[in-house]
Amino acid sequence: KKLMTWRNHIHTARSSGFMVRKSPVHLVDVWWIGLYPKLVPWLNYLPSAWTSGWLPLSKIFHLWHVGHEPFEQLGSDNIMLSSPNGNMLWSSDPETIKQIANQAKHFRKPVEYFSFFDTYGPNMQTSLGEDWKAQRKIVAPAIGSHANAAMWQSSLDQAERLTALMTADGPVISRMKDHMSEISLHCIAQCFFNKGLEYETIENFPSRELPEGRFGFVEAMFTTIDKLGIIDSIPQSLRAYIPLKSIKRADKAYHDLHSHMTEMCDEALRKDTTDRKDTNMSIMDTLIASTRPESAERNGKVMDRETLTGNVFFFLLSGHGTAGNTLGFLMFLLAIRQDIQADLHAHLDAELGGKPLKTWSVTGEFMRLYNGYTGAVLKEAMRLYNVVEFIPRRCTVEASVTDLNGNHFIIPRDTLCLLNFTAAFRHPNIWPAGPTANDPATGKYHPMLDFDPSRWDSFVDKITKPSEVGLRTYFPFGLGGRACLGKSLGSIMMVGVLAYMFTHFSIELVPSRAVEEEAMRTGADEKWVKERTREQALRMLLDEVECNLLIELRKELPVRLVPRKV
Numbered sequence: 001k002k003l004m005t006w007r008n009h010i011h012t013a014r015s016s017g018f019m020v021r022k023s024p025v026h027l028v029d030v031w032w033i034g035l036y037p038k039l040v041p042w043l044n045y046l047p048s049a050w051t052s053g054w055l056p057l058s059k060i061f062h063l064w065h066v067g068h069e070p071f072e073q074l075g076s077d078n079i080m081l082s083s084p085n086g087n088m089l090w091s092s093d094p095e096t097i098k099q100i101a102n103q104a105k106h107f108r109k110p111v112e113y114f115s116f117f118d119t120y121g122p123n124m125q126t127s128l129g130e131d132w133k134a135q136r137k138i139v140a141p142a143i144g145s146h147a148n149a150a151m152w153q154s155s156l157d158q159a160e161r162l163t164a165l166m167t168a169d170g171p172v173i174s175r176m177k178d179h180m181s182e183i184s185l186h187c188i189a190q191c192f193f194n195k196g197l198e199y200e201t202i203e204n205f206p207s208r209e210l211p212e213g214r215f216g217f218v219e220a221m222f223t224t225i226d227k228l229g230i231i232d233s234i235p236q237s238l239r240a241y242i243p244l245k246s247i248k249r250a251d252k253a254y255h256d257l258h259s260h261m262t263e264m265c266d267e268a269l270r271k272d273t274t275d276r277k278d279t280n281m282s283i284m285d286t287l288i289a290s291t292r293p294e295s296a297e298r299n300g301k302v303m304d305r306e307t308l309t310g311n312v313f314f315f316l317l318s319g320h321g322t323a324g325n326t327l328g329f330l331m332f333l334l335a336i337r338q339d340i341q342a343d344l345h346a347h348l349d350a351e352l353g354g355k356p357l358k359t360w361s362v363t364g365e366f367m368r369l370y371n372g373y374t375g376a377v378l379k380e381a382m383r384l385y386n387v388v389e390f391i392p393r394r395c396t397v398e399a400s401v402t403d404l405n406g407n408h409f410i411i412p413r414d415t416l417c418l419l420n421f422t423a424a425f426r427h428p429n430i431w432p433a434g435p436t437a438n439d440p441a442t443g444k445y446h447p448m449l450d451f452d453p454s455r456w457d458s459f460v461d462k463i464t465k466p467s468e469v470g471l472r473t474y475f476p477f478g479l480g481g482r483a484c485l486g487k488s489l490g491s492i493m494m495v496g497v498l499a500y501m502f503t504h505f506s507i508e509l510v511p512s513r514a515v516e517e518e519a520m521r522t523g524a525d526e527k528w529v530k531e532r533t534r535e536q537a538l539r540m541l542l543d544e545v546e547c548n549l550l551i552e553l554r555k556e557l558p559v560r561l562v563p564r565k566v
C-alpha cells in the first residue's frame with residue numbers, strides 16, 4: 001500500500017515540471033530526524049547514485065554545512081523530493097521562494113510542526129487565519145516605531161553594562177556566545193517590560209545542581225529552550241514522577257520561567273496605563289491594554305491571559321535566540337578577520353568619534369550606521385551565517401510559480417515547500433564567492449573566508465531600489481505576510497551592541513592551552529601561535545556550527561576584549 005502511495009506521489013511530483021528525485025524519507029518522519037545522525041555513516045557506504053538525490057537535503061540539522069551544494073550537484077535550484085509520506089519541494093531559487101511566501105492564500109505555514117512553541121500558551125508563531133490576524137493586529141503596533149528608541153537605548157545601556165562585567169576579572173572571555181544570547185535577552189526584557197535584569201552568565205553558569213529556590217530568569221529561559229523537546233514530549237503531570245536529573249531540571253526550569261514571566265506580566269498589569277501617553281508606554285503596557293475589554297472595540301478582540309503569556313514567551317525566545325546567535329557569530333568573525341574589524345573601527349570612529357554616548361540617537365546615529373559599513377558587516381554575517389536555515393510552507397491548493405529564469409511550474413496540492421535561505425544566500429550566481437573564499441587547507445569553500453562586507457557597497461545607493469537582484473534575493477527576516485515582526489528591533493539591537501563594543505574595544509582570538517603547550521614544547525614563535533590559533537578558529541566556524549532550531553556556535557572559543565583609546 002505504501003509503495004502504491006509512493007508511486008502516486010511520484011506521478012504527481014512529475015506533473016509539476018520540477019526536477020524530481022525519489023526519497024525514502026520525509027523530512028518530518030520522526031524516526032528519521034531522531035536516527036539520521038547515526039544512520040548517515042552507514043548510508044555513506046551505499047553507491048552515491050542511490051543517495052545523492054535526497055540525502056544531502058534530508059539531513060536537516062546539516063543544511064547550513066552543505067549550503068547551495070546539493071542544488072549545484074543536481075543542476076537545479078528547485079528540487080521535488082518524492083517520498084512515501086508525501087512530496088517536498090526544496091527551493092534555493094529566490095524568485096520561487098518569494099512567490100511561495102507571498103501567496104498566503106495558497107501556501108500556509110504548517111504551524112503543527114511548531115507546537116513546542118505553544119508550551120506557555122498559543123502565540124503568533126503557532127496560530128493561523130483569523131486567530132493569527134487578530135494577534136498580529138495587536139502585537140504589531142505594540143512593537144512599532146515608538147519601540148525603536150527604547151530598543152536603541154537598551155542595546156547601548158546593556159552593552160556598556162555587560163562589557164564592564166565581562167572585563168572586570170581580566171580581558172579573556174571564554175563564553176562569548178552565551179554572553180551575546182544573554183545581552184539580547186536583557187535588551188528585549190528591558191524594551192518589553194521596562195525592567196533591568198541581573199546578568200547571570202557572568203556567574204557560575206550553567207549551575208550543575210538544581211537551585212534551592214528558583215532558577216534566575218536567564219537560566220530558566222536558557223534551560224527551558226535547551227529542554228524544549230522533553231517539555232513538549234513528556235506531559236507535565238508525568239514529569240514530576242520521573243527520577244531523571246535532566247527531566248527534573250527541565251520541569252523546574254519550565255515552572256520557574258513561567259513564574260518569572262507571570263510576575264513581569266502582573267507587574268505590568270498592576271500599572272494603570274490608561275492615562276499614559278502612547279510614547280511612554282513599554283511594549284508590555286500596550287500588550288496588557290489588549291487584554292482589557294475596551295480592546296475589542298479597537299482590535300476586534302480581547303487577548304486572553306494564556307495567549308498573552310504565549311506571545312511573551314515566543315518574543316523573548318525568538319528575539320534573543322536569533323539576535324544572540326547572530327551576535328555570537330559576529331564576535332568570532334571579527335576576532336578572526338582583523339582586517340574587517342579595522343575597517344569597522346574606522347567607520348565607527350568617523351561616525352561616532354567624540355560624540356558622547358547619550359547623544360547617539362536611533363534616528364541619527366543608528367540610521368547612518370545601519371546604512372553604512374556597520375550595517376554591511378551585519379548583513380554580510382546574516383547572509384553567510386543566517387541563523388534560520390529554512391522556513392516551511394504547505395501548499396493548500398494547486399498553485400503556479402515562475403523561477404528566476406522565467407520557467408513556469410505547478411506546485412501540486414499538499415506539497416511541503418521548504419524555502420532554503422541558507423542555500424539561496426550562498427547562490428553562486430547571485431552572491432559570487434570572493435577570490436579567497438576557499439580554505440587553503442581543504443580547498444573547499446568556507447563561509448568565513450567569504451565574509452566580505454564591502455560587497456554591500458554596491459547596494460548602498462540602491463537601498464531604496466529593491467529591484468536590485470542582490471537585495472531582492474536577501475531576506476533573512478523572512479518575507480510575505482508572516483515575515484519577522486522583530487526585524488527593526490532586532491537590527492537596532494544588534495547595531496547598538498556592535499557600535500558600543502567596537503567603539504570601545506577590539507576583539508582578538510586567544511590561543512588555546514594545547515597550542516601554547518605545543519609552542520613551549522617545540523619552541524615555536526608567536527607568529528606560529530597566532531597562525532595555529534586562527535586555523536583552529538577557522539575549523540570551528542565550519543565544523544562546530546550546530547543547528548538546534550537555529551544555527552549557533554556552541555563550543556567555547558576564547559577571545560580577548562582589549563580597550564581602545566576612545
Ligand code: HEM
Nearest residue numbers: 124319322323326388391476477478482483484485486490
Ligand atoms: C537576527 C534576528 C532575527 C531573525 C534572523 C529573524 C528571522 C525570522 C524569520 C525568518 C521569521 C519568519 C518565519 C516564517 O515565515 O515562518 C520570523 C518571524 C518572527 N519573528 Fe523574527 N527574527 C529575528 C529577530 C526577531 C526579534 C528580535 C523578534 C521580537 C522581538 C522577532 C519576532 C518574530 C515574530 C513574532 C515572528 C512571527 C511572525 C508571524 O508569524 O506573524 N524576531 N523571524
